[in-house]
Each structure stands twice: as structure tokens, then as C-alpha cells.
Amino acid sequence: MSSTTQADSDSSSSQPSLTEPSSALQHRSKYFFDDDLVIFKVESTLFRVHKHYLIKESEVFHSMFSCPPDAAGPEGQTADRPIVLPEVKIVEFEALLDVFYERGYRQKEPRIGLPPTWLPREDGLLSVANRFGFEEIKDLAVKALETDVLVELGPVDKILLARQFDVSDWLKPAYVELCQRSKPLSTTEAGRLGAETAALIAQARETYRDSREYLDTRFCQNLVPFETSSRARNPDLDREAKIAVRRIFFPQTDGSSDEIGVKPSDIEVVIQQTRCSRAKAVKALEESGGDLINAIIALSE
Structure with missing residues (x-):
């Protein structure tokens, strides 16, 4: 065999074969x-x-x-x-x-x-x-x-849209908005939402309006329907509305809490003073409107 023929043979053997059996190849799933x-x-x-x-x-x-x-x-x-x-x-x-x-x-x-x-x-x-x-x-x-x-959109339309397309993040803000609104649900709105949701909204509104923060604010404003006034948003009232909505629409089944509007430092003080669980400390603080002393007293009784 000549040197040229040998070189050609060596060169061809080093090239990728186009006839290799397919079993030797793998599919790269990503591409x-x-x-x-x-x-x-x-x-x-x-x-x-x-x-x-x-x-x-x-x-x-x-x-x-x-x-x-x-x-x-x-x-x-x-x-x-x-x-x-x-x-x-x-x-x-x-x-x-x-x-x-x-x-x-x-x-x-x-x-x-x-x-x-x-x-x-x-x-x-x-x-x-x-x-x-x-x-x-x-x-x-x-x-x-x-x-x-x-x-x-208004809050009722937001709730209906959230239900239709299963967007849960839109529900809670809409419930809070209805909770803080001065006017209750109209007959038409209640019909669109359904009897169960309308009843829950009524309960949340009642819970919100029974909160200490709401009553104190209303008293300070001389019983003026402050929800419709041009006031700046009140973070304390927003917190109370969120708490009311969570309790009525999203009750905790495991006794835990998402600690909306409760200071972590207050929670620790209540736990140290009463030796209660964290969930009970949070609940007491929420029910007392964030009043640390009253929360401790309530758990000590």
C-alpha cells in the first residue's frame, strides 16, 4: 500500500461516520x-x-x-x-x-x-x-x-373576575375594599356575588366596625362617616379591615396566624409574660387592637 493510500485511509478513519448505528446516538432532550x-x-x-x-x-x-x-x-x-x-x-x-x-x-x-x-x-x-x-x-x-x-374596576367586578379566572390574589384586596366602603352591598351587587359571599362580606363589615380602632376613629371625628371623607388612608384602619376579612373569609384551620398588623416585638413580650403560644399571643393582640397591656391581661385571666 502506498504512503498516499495509507494516509487517505488514516484520514477517512478519523472522520465522523455517517453510518454509525442509531443505537449509539442519544437524544439531548433539552434541544x-x-x-x-x-x-x-x-x-x-x-x-x-x-x-x-x-x-x-x-x-x-x-x-x-x-x-x-x-x-x-x-x-x-x-x-x-x-x-x-x-x-x-x-x-x-x-x-x-x-x-x-x-x-x-x-x-x-x-x-x-x-x-x-x-x-x-x-x-x-x-x-x-x-x-x-x-x-x-x-x-x-x-x-x-x-x-x-x-x-x-370596582371591587365586585374584581371578585367576579378573580373567580372566573382563578386569580386568588385579587380576592382579598377586593373584600377589604368592600369592608371599608361606607355603603353596604346593594341588592344588585349581592345578587351578582351570591348569597354566601354577600353574607360573609356583611360579617366582615360588622367585625371591622366593632374594632377598637374603628370606634376610636369614628368617635374622634364626631360620628362623621369618615370612610367617604377626603382623609388620607389610615394604616391602622387598613390593618383592622384586613384582619376582619382574614377572619371571616380565610379562617385559620391550624390555629396559626399570618400576623397582619401585629408588631413582632409585642408578640415576644406577650409570650414572655404569659407563657402562651405564639398563635394565642397574636390573636390576643389582634383582639385588643394592638394594646399590649390588654392583651397580656386577657391571656392572664
């Missing part, structure tokens, strides 16, 4: 994409999109594409057999696709450059993200709505 295009039917319109994004972001779609096809073969491969998304509106699905294909939206502040399809309250991005379990995208939609829509 081995299933990037097939699939066809969806939404209302009377067809969409042909990459399924990778849907599988990655949603357990619902991940499960959908994990199911074995029926005897007729997989759906979504042809326009004759699209995957039908019932009860989904075109504006919703386009809002979802905007997030995937308009890459800048995730990096922008919630108020900057948002597509108009994000902001409708009942048929935009939040609706479709909540329905199909796109948790990260749902958070994005929630932030957008908090900036552009929620600030313009």
Missing part, C-alpha cells in the same frame, strides 16, 4: 425538538402552528399529544382532520400565539407594546391561558390586566 406543525380549528378558522410551544408550556396540550392516535391516524396533520378546540375564540387563540411568535412581549413591561388581544376581560389571553394551564403565560396576563384593566 431535540418535536417541531411538527399541527392544524387547529378554532371557530371557523384553521391555524397551522408548531406544537413544540404548546407541549412545553401546557400540561393539557402535552397530554393531548401524548395520547395514541385512533385507527384513522393522528389529527391535525391535514386540513380535513384538524384538531378542534371547542369553546375557544379566535381572539383568545391568537393572543396565545402572539406570546409564542412575537418574542418581545415576554421581556417588555406589562404596559408597553401589548397586543390588544391581551386585554379583553373575558376573551383574551388570561382566559385561554387559564383554560389550558399555561401557568407562566397566565402570570403574564395577570400582570397586564392589573396594570390596564383592574385599576378601573
